Amino acid sequence: MSGRHDAAECFSRRLQRLQEVIYPADLGRPYTEREIAEAxxxxxxxxxxxxxxxxxxxxxRAVALATLFGVRVEYFFLPGEDRYTRDVERHLRAIEQERRGEPVGHRDRAAGGSAAADTELFDDDQVRQIAEGVAVLPHDMRETVHALVDQLRRAVGRPHKSRERKPW
Incomplete structure (x- = not known):
């Protein structure tokens, strides 16, 4: 399986999960594909x-989808055992519990915290940490992630900073 296929499969699972759970109370149902597309x-x-x-x-477009559902864009790509991914899933389960009328320990209805708080995206150290995690991915998937990071930097007006290579 290629890295691009793995990324598409992960993105698909996460998007479907968000669509099933996150929707405005006034709709009382999940967004349709048309509503998502228009948004x-x-x-x-x-x-x-x-x-x-x-x-x-x-x-x-990944950023727009993340914003629509109230998660950070990396939710679509991080491994399932990542802390942020686990936090989002915990919030999604809490929303589902609340809809079933079961008691929930908190009332935070956002899946991954405030998207507005994440407009700064990542600082260089956070990008570096993600890149170190990417190093274990297959080559095709690493290329996809690197392209995504470059597009994100351009989308928020932060040019790629070339770092000096250390001689060691």
Whole structure:
């Protein structure tokens, strides 16, 4: 399996999970693909391709989807055992419990915390930590992640900083 396929499959699972759980109370139901597409400026077929694991979105569209569902964009790509991913899943389960009328320990209805608080995205140390985690991925998947990071930097107006290579 190629790294791009793995990334598309992970993105698909996470997008489907968010769509099942995160939706406005006034709708009383999950977003349709058309509603998602209109909210993030994509076509219905593009959303369908994402949901079915046939593609991975451009960085700006991944950010728009993350913002729509109230998560940080990395939720779509981090491994399941990552702390942030586990936190989002815990919040999603709490929302599901609340809808079933079961007691919930907190009332935070956002899946991953405030998206507005994350507008700064990552500082260079956080990017470096992610990159170190990426090093264990297959080559194709590393290329996808590197391209995503570059697109994210351009989307927020932060040019890529080239670092001096150490001689050792």
């Amino acid at each position: 993030v400026g994509m076509s219905v077929s593009q959303i369908s391709n994402l949901r079915n694991g046939r593609s991975v979105p451009r960085a700006d």
